[in-house]
Amino acid sequence: MKGRILKGIAGFYYVETYEEKVYECKAKGIFRKTNLKPLVGDDVEIDIIDEEKKLGNITEIFPRKNQLLRPPVANVDQAVILFAIVKPNPSYNLLDRFLIMMRQQNLPVIICFNKQDIATASEQQELHDAYEKCGYKVLFISVIEEKGLDELKELLKGKTTTLAGPSGVGKSSLLNKLVPNAQMQTGDLSRKIERGKNTTRHSELFFVEELSDNVDRNVDINVDGSADGEGTTCDTYVIDTPGFTSLEMRDVTPDNLMQFYPEFAEYEPECRFGGCSHIAEPDCGVKRAIAEGKIAKVRYDNYKVLYEELKNMRPDY
Ligand code: GDP
Ligand code: ZN
Structure with missing residues (x-):
């Protein structure tokens, strides 16, 4: 079976x-x-x-399409990172760390901001500008008012998506909308075992019935992981992943950090010094672009924070 x-x-x-x-x-x-x-x-x-x-x-x-180390899951197509626009305000630091982690693992990310119903247009605009400029799909939703959910569902359809976000942003509320029968899927057996282990949290995959054409789930999977028959690619899954416990950045150094800020690249040729870190050097094209509003200040501010953090972790720099 x-x-x-x-x-x-x-x-x-x-x-x-x-x-x-x-x-x-x-x-x-x-x-x-x-x-x-x-x-x-x-x-x-x-x-x-x-x-x-x-x-x-x-x-x-069966052979894996891919395999993430963090979170440890297999056969994933994309990640949705969920933050709230306000209450709580997004942590740019966590968001950028998450984006770096996913980029290292070559996984496309959709950034989703919830609680649109209680946010102002300008709060939304700032987030939109900062993250769309660096090439991410940015969505604004209100789970409570069911706004933007259709657009999100459209992006989830036929794919397996890991869903992550810090607590309080509405992740459980969103999952309840997407997977109303979650308890049934989990089954009694697992709850029996989980009891008394409430401190440990695990990734869990859910079948999104509403977004799946499950007529043809009973098909053969080939040795190469592909499947025969139509309809198989129409199955939709979300993986609820535990909150951010360790977003430590492996293989990121002060020198390569800027690679994870793709919106800087355009202005780097204007830096006076080759290999400019865009921190303390004079005549820096990136800093000029920030002053002119071409690069989002929140992103640059966070770049500086992470840069210092990485530098302090590595005395050799
Ligand atoms: P989780 O910790 O990320 O799982 O968040 P919850 O789903 O438990 O939601 C945290 C709080 O945010 C709850 O009080 C929800 O009612 C509230 N919340 C969730 N979605 C929305 C939304 O779209 N708008 C507003 N205003 N509040 C929301
Ligand atoms: Zn520079």
């Missing part, structure tokens, strides 16, 4: 088969030898051990 891993807790994997039944599975010993650990989002083959108790074994992991 083929299925997809919805979540993994303490060595148990919850696999939803294409018949929409969830089995509590263990990974058989074979994976320990190959060092291949099942991930949320994996397409797998399972052997059913007990149909009544819904128990099974994962016997095979």
